[in-house]
Amino acid sequence: MAILKSEARLCLNCMEEHQVDIVEVTEQETFKGVNVEFTAIYEFCSNTDNYLETEDMIRANSLAVKDAYRKKVGLMTSAEIRAMRKKYDVSQKDFSEILDWGGATITRYENHHVQDRAHDDILRKIDSDPKWFLEMLKRAEARLSTKAFNLYYHKACELYNKKKNQYLIDSIHAIYATFEGEAVTGGVELDLDKVVEIINYLALQVVALHKVKLMKMLWYSDELNFKRHGKAITGLVYEAWPKGALPVGHDQIILLENVCFETVEYGENVGYKFKPIQGFEGKYLTDQEIETMDEIVKQLGKLNTDEIVDRMHDEEAYKQTPIYSIINYSFASKLSLN
Numbered sequence: 010m011a012i013l014k015s016e017a018r019l020c021l022n023c024m025e026e027h028q029v030d031i032v033e034v035t036e037q038e039t040f041k042g043v044n045v046e047f048t049a050i051y052e053f054c055s056n057t058d059n060y061l062e063t064e065d066m067i068r069a070n071s072l073a074v075k076d077a078y079r080k081k082v083g084l085m086t087s088a089e090i091r092a093m094r095k096k097y098d099v100s101q102k103d104f105s106e107i108l109d110w111g112g113a114t115i116t117r118y119e120n121h122h123v124q125d126r127a128h129d130d131i132l133r134k135i136d137s138d139p140k141w142f143l144e145m146l147k148r149a150e151a152r153l154s155t156k157a158f159n160l161y162y163h164k165a166c167e168l169y170n171k172k173k174n175q176y177l178i179d180s181i182h183a184i185y186a187t188f189e190g191e192a193v194t195g196g197v198e199l200d201l202d203k204v205v206e207i208i209n210y211l212a213l214q215v216v217a218l219h220k221v222k223l224m225k226m227l228w229y230s231d232e233l234n235f236k237r238h239g240k241a242i243t244g245l246v247y248e249a250w251p252k253g254a255l256p257v258g259h260d261q262i263i264l265l266e267n268v269c270f271e272t273v274e275y276g277e278n279v280g281y282k283f284k285p286i287q288g289f290e291g292k293y294l295t296d297q298e299i300e301t302m303d304e305i306v307k308q309l310g311k312l313n314t315d316e317i318v319d320r321m322h323d324e325e326a327y328k329q330t331p332i333y334s335i336i337n338y339s340f341a342s343k344l345s346l347n
Contacts, residue, residue, distance in 0.1 A: 010034050010053070022054035022061045029054065038074050041123075045077035068121070075123050084129045085136075091119050093136040098164045103157055107142075107149040139168035140176065174266040181258045188246045188257075192337045195231050195241025202293045204243045205267050210294070210302055212269070213285040215310045219273075220263070220281040221252055225317045226305055228254035228336070229346065232326070234301040236341040242298050249330040253321030308346055320345070 011033045020029050030053040037046050049070045051060035076086040101115045118124050135142045143165045185199045212218050231241035245256040270281040326340035
């Protein structure tokens with residue numbers, strides 16, 4: 010028994026005035042066939058050596074039993090559900106409406122009712138995935154006031170933007186899940202930290218680094234490192250496109266956090282000009298890999314886009330690869346750079 014606080018007042022246990030202790034007691038109980046341990050709160054009367062539960066304590070102790078059960082069987086606790094809902098700044102009633110569960114469902118889950126596994130899966134999904142919550146919110150727009158919808162939508166967008174980089178990372182890794190073998194990956198697993206660092210390293214040293222040139226320099230970096238040391242740097246997989254090598258997932262890669270570019274208009278077309286992030290400092294590339302990068306900058310950095318595309322077209326690896334097929338690292342020994 011641990012005493013939380015003590016106060017002099019009328020004790021409802023012995024009906025006398027004295028110091029009444031509010032105490033915590035560790036107890037065990039069986040709930041839905043599962044034995045659980047939980048912390049209960051009582052008033053303790055030292056005159057009678059008995060515990061007393063107020064109405065509030067009865068509710069709190071009942072919830073403590075249910076939360077102990079939820080923890081033991083792997084369900085979200087009432088506090089976790091409440092914290093998740095507050096993260097989106099949604100009222101209990103409106104949250105139930107968004108989920109189409111009935112107006113009092115979330116209130117019950119936060120106070121006295123244990124959710125089933127199916128509802129728990131949905132709550133966990135919402136907790137971890139603001140994008141999914143946004144989709145559910147849009148479907149429920151007609152059931153919410155305009156003011157409430159706009160408030161929840163704004164908050165969910167804030168949470169989504171914070172997680173957007175992780176969504177990109179997950180999507181890129183999903184694309185790469187099927188690629189394996191040294192000839193395809195260059196003998197290393199995909200390392201997006203190194204990809205981002207290489208882009209910044211090149212942007213820091215190369216004037217007018219546009220997307221087509223960047224993609225070729227990424228390929229040359231991996232290919233040269235493979236030729237020199239028997240493994241690539243990034244784990245990127247490259248395909249042979251009409252303008253040369255292009256890494257799989259390139260559209261997502263350039264949107265990763267800490268990849269910076271500005272859009273440039275070329276007549277009716279829009280291009281990308283990459284620049285380093287402010288205060289860029291490398292920390293993922295090894296000294297050996299930096300030596301490779303320096304050689305790439307030295308030999309290719311001053312080429313314009315057309316010149317590097319032409320050079321790419323002369324590489325044996327490109328000439329031997331059918332269009333839109335994966336470029337094999339087995340041609341690295343014939344790379345024009347040393």
